[in-house]
Amino acid sequence: MSISAVIGLVFLVLGVGLMLIFFFARRTQPARPLRSISAFQRLRRALGLAVEDGKRLHVSLGQASILNSNGASALVGLSTLERVAQLSSLGDRPPVATSGDGTLAILSQDTLRSTYRRLGAFDMYDPDRGRLAGPTPFAYIAGALPVISREQVSANLLIGNFGPEAALLCERAEQQSAFTLAASDALPAQAALYASAQEPLIGEELFAIPAYMQGTPIYQVSLHVQDILRWVVVGALVIGAIFQFIVPLLGGGSP
Amino acid sequence: MRAPFSTALAIAFGLVVLLGYFIPAPCDPANPGLSCTFLGIRVVFLDWGAILAGVAMLVGIVNLALVHWRKVRMAGKERDLLSAVFLLAFLITLAAGFWFTPADVRFQRAVLSIQTPVEISLMALLVVTLAYASLRLLQRRSGLMAASFVISALVFLLLMSGLLGLFQQVPLLRELVNLINRLPLAGARGILLGIALGSLTAGLRILLGADRPYSG
Numbered sequence: 001m002s003i004s005a006v007i008g009l010v011f012l013v014l015g016v017g018l019m020l021i022f023f024f025a026r027r028t029q030p031a032r033p034l035r036s037i038s039a040f041q042r043l044r045r046a047l048g049l050a051v052e053d054g055k056r057l058h059v060s061l062g063q064a065s066i067l068n069s070n071g072a073s074a075l076v077g078l079s080t081l082e083r084v085a086q087l088s089s090l091g092d093r094p095p096v097a098t099s100g101d102g103t104l105a106i107l108s109q110d111t112l113r114s115t116y117r118r119l120g121a122f123d124m125y126d127p128d129r130g131r132l133a134g135p136t137p138f139a140y141i142a143g144a145l146p147v148i149s150r151e152q153v154s155a156n157l158l159i160g161n162f163g164p165e166a167a168l169l170c171e172r173a174e175q176q177s178a179f180t181l182a183a184s185d186a187l188p189a190q191a192a193l194y195a196s197a198q199e200p201l202i203g204e205e206l207f208a209i210p211a212y213m214q215g216t217p218i219y220q221v222s223l224h225v226q227d228i229l230r231w232v233v234v235g236a237l238v239i240g241a242i243f244q245f246i247v248p249l250l251g252g253g254s255p
Numbered sequence: 256m257r258a259p260f261s262t263a264l265a266i267a268f269g270l271v272v273l274l275g276y277f278i279p280a281p282c283d284p285a286n287p288g289l290s291c292t293f294l295g296i297r298v299v300f301l302d303w304g305a306i307l308a309g310v311a312m313l314v315g316i317v318n319l320a321l322v323h324w325r326k327v328r329m330a331g332k333e334r335d336l337l338s339a340v341f342l343l344a345f346l347i348t349l350a351a352g353f354w355f356t357p358a359d360v361r362f363q364r365a366v367l368s369i370q371t372p373v374e375i376s377l378m379a380l381l382v383v384t385l386a387y388a389s390l391r392l393l394q395r396r397s398g399l400m401a402a403s404f405v406i407s408a409l410v411f412l413l414l415m416s417g418l419l420g421l422f423q424q425v426p427l428l429r430e431l432v433n434l435i436n437r438l439p440l441a442g443a444r445g446i447l448l449g450i451a452l453g454s455l456t457a458g459l460r461i462l463l464g465a466d467r468p469y470s471g
Contacts, residue, residue, distance in 0.1 A: 005277050012273075015459050023465075067304045072454035075461070078468040102312030107468055114469075128322045132315030138374040143319070150335065164381065171384045185450045187443055194404060196388040198395075203446040207453030210466075218465040222456045229452045 014232070015225055022221040031220060039181055039199035040212045046155040046179035047084070051091035055154035057084050058147055060169060061108060062160025062184065063100030063140055070161045072207075073185040074104050077159040078111050079210040079219075084157065085115040094124050098133040098147055099160075100140035105132040137163045148172045158182040159209060164192035171196060183209060204230075262464045269462050272297050320345055411439065 001009075050057050061077040064070045084095050094116075097108040108130035116125040133143030148156060149172055156173045158166055162184045170193065173180045182197035183206035184190055194200045201209070207226060211219040275297030323338035323345075348366065355362040389408060392401055413419060414436065422428040460466035 001277065009277055011455060012459075015455055016463070019456070019459055019463065065308060067301075067308055069454070072457040075457050075466065075468055079466065099315075101308075102310075102315035103308050105315040105318065106311050110469055127318065128325065131322050132312075132319045134319075135312060135316070136370075136374075138377050141377065142373075146335070146337070164385070165377065167384050167388060168377070168381055171388065185454070187446060190446070192385060192388075195385060195392050204449030204453040206450070207457060218460060218463075222460055222465075225459075226452050226456045229455070230449065233448055233452070 011229065011232075015229060018225045018228060019221055022224055023218060026217045026221060031217070032224075034208075034212060034220065034223070037201075037205070037208070037212065039201055039205075040209075042179065042199055043155075043157070043181050043213075046181075047087050050154045051088055053154060054092040054152075056093040056152050057088055057095040058144075058151070058153040058156045059084055059095055059097045059108075060144055060156060060158040060160065060162075060166075061097055061099040061104050062158070062162045062166075063137060064104065064161035064185075065101045066103045066107065070185055073160045073183075074099075074101075074107075076183075076206055076209055077157075078104075078107055080157060080159050080213060081108060082111050082115050083210075083213045085112055086119065089116070089119050089121050089124065093152060094126065094129055096147055096151060096153070097130045098140070098144045099130075100132070100134060100137065102132060102135075104160075105130060137165055141165045141168050144169055145172050148178065149176055153178055155179040156181070158184070158193065158197065159206065160184065161186055162189040162193075164188045167192040167196040170198075174198075258467065258469070261469055262467055265467070265469065266462055266464055268300055269458075272300055273462070407439075410435070 047057065049055075059077065059081045061074055061081070064074040066074055081095065081097050088095050094112070097112070099105045099108055109127050110130075112130050113122075113125050113127075116122050133147070134140040145168065147153065148169060153173075153176070156169065156178055158169060158180065159182075163186065166182065166184065166189050170180050170182060174196075179199075180197045181199040181201070182193040183201035184193060185206060190200070190202055194202065204226065208223055211223040271293070275293045278293045320342065323335075323341045326333070326335040326338040327342065329335070351362055351365070357363070389405065393405060414432065419432065422432050457466070461468075
């Protein structure tokens with residue numbers, strides 16, 4: 001087994017172990033409050049306003065295929081869609097989800113269907129509300145732009161894998177005076193969305209969205225584990241750097 | 256538990272594909288063992304996944320066409336005539352694709368000669384949008400982070416433009432420019448490590464059956 005596979009396995013075992021330990025510990029101990037992020041406070045307000053005003057929420061799931069390595073961001077988007085559908089079920093207009101990949105479009109329809117079935121509001125389900133906007137990056141943007149401007153959308157959640165062209169969606173939302181929260185796993189998109197979205201989330205904050213929105217223990221445990229693993233990586237990097245600095249000084253070979 | 260059969264199936268498939276990453280490949284066909292078995296199963300599952308993704312794309316495109324068809328048929332203000340343009344273009348492309356086949360050079364040239372200018376126009380629009388958004392950023396968001404973003408964007412635009420090429424002649428300044436050029440790499444690695452850990456925990460939630468993006 002290669003060294004990278006061994007390191008991957010160690011992180012996998014550590015992640016599973018910590019997740020199970022914290023999950024069962026949560027049954028006896030009270031939950032630790034999550035730090036306040038202004039983006040989520042504004043999002044809750046925007047969700048409430050959308051329901052009150054009879055407006056629609058748009059969840060843009062990006063172009064990640066569930067089969068690729070960037071599929072995790074799509075899973076976060078689907079989890080958010082589930083919560084948004086729950087919260088807006090009291091409103092007049094169900095949310096709309098757009099995606100740039102066929103599997104993601106089908107999963108978004110499935111998420112909406114299962115959520116409404118669980119809520120006993122199956123009549124609210126409309127397969128057209130989980131749609132493929134376009135199969136290429138720019139086709140996706142071109143397909144999602146009319147959704148923002150013509151479907152009475154008051155809040156847009158851009159959660160998934162995008163290119164920098166996602167800034168065009170934010171700009172259109174700005175023109176419509178609609179709220180925008182944006183989070184992506186792609187670096188170029190993060191830079192573009194930081195400049196153009198009202199509430200951008202940077203880096204791993206993307207993966208904190210379910211913990212802040214769902215509030216169920218597993219998401220908060222997952223966030224906790226993510227924090228611990230990050231400190232493990234930071235520790236490993238610092239130790240590695242010190243090791244690389246000290247070994248030549250002691251007359252050893254390059255580590 | 257919600258949809259136990261689908262959950263069990265998803266976990267089992269996920270575990271087999273994951274194990275395939277940790278069991279050394281390539282396998283020796285002369286001496287097939289556990290490695291060959293897992294590699295074979297993993298390849299079969301990934302092939303199924305690719306076929307299903309292709310079918311899903313087809314279903315998605317049919318759904319997209321139906322959404323636009325309904326928009327065309329709507330009454331009053333809800334009717335969208337641009338959807339008619341979409342449907343017309345879609346049907347022409349589909350018919351031409353069946354007639355000439357997607358491998359035909361003339362078909363490819365015809366599609367690209369429409370798609371490429373449209374995408375370049377959107378790219379040009381993006382440049383203007385981003386420039387305007389950057390100007391508006393400090394007005395909308397105050398604080399160290401926004402200021403750092405704008406300053407670093409300006410510094411790197413200047414560095415990438417080659418205007419500071421003269422600095423490369425001065426040894427100390429050359430080192431300084433090289434150091435500044437390495438900074439985004441360090442930042443990007445930091446962000447990517449965070450993304451990787453987030454992806455890991457999201458995947459683990461699926462494998463543990465705690466997160467189910469499917470109804471079953």
